[in-house]
Amino acid sequence: MPDTTIKIEILIHDLKVPLSVIDAGAKSLLNRQDSYGPLTEKQEKVIKRIIRNTLTTQRLVNDVMELGRSREGVVTLSRFSISSLVTTVLVEIFDLSNPRMADIIRKTDAYDSLVKTLDPCGFRVDFDTKTWKTEVCLDKAKVRQILRNLVSNAFKHRADLVEVSGRIQGKELVLKVRDDGRGIPPSAHKKIFDTYFTTGGSIENAINSHGLGLAGVMILLRDMGGSLTLDSDDGKGAEFTVVIPLTQ
């Protein structure tokens, strides 16, 4: 591995400690008002925003670490259910935009209740009972990162709808993420997987879009022997299909 790469990774790794100090401090101010003093409603709002953004940064740090592990061929297999995978990803996505919804999803066990909870947010899940309950043996951190990147893209670009569906087909896990947004013209179908490729150039775009998500997805998928296909056109929304071979 080149020296500069490991230096950057160690630097990112070292962000973990100050981040957890920021997180713990902000949570103390919020949750221990008896000893730290009462907060006004506006102060609470600001502190909650700090906590949410610290969480986002912690996830980004973990994602970079996961990519490094992937590049070095480190795989950590564990058994987990498809339902826990999907629920965790939904909680992570909603944590940032709608923390109250994230809490509701966290507490929703049954599939039918989850479908009903998500419906008013323009969010659809579509899994057959068998797949939903199946336990697979894969590297959960990697699968979660793949799904989270695809769902957060769909969420960012949707008009009214995001749909996440999945099937176990033979010895493969097939996950689909679809949205009804502006879509991706065929001329950009290859480029969107390049690092730092994004469409648009506003400041808002520069903050929210780094053009790294899909490049990371491809690294993780390659590592697991998986594949990704894209079905999309200008104005027609986008559908990403991921196929991951299941180990025993």
Ligand SMILES: Nc1ncnc2c1ncn2[C@@H]1O[C@H](COP(=O)(O)OP(=O)(O)OP(=O)(O)O)[C@@H](O)[C@H]1O
């Ligand atoms: N569902 C989608 N609909 C329309 N365009 C998309 C969709 N998903 C990805 N794209 C396009 O592909 C580009 C690259 O996506 P990618 O996830 O790699 O980066 P990003 O979302 O811009 O930033 P980040 O690094 O935060 O993920 C996006 O900037 C966008 O132009």
Ligand SMILES: [Mg+2]
């Ligand atoms: Mg992205």
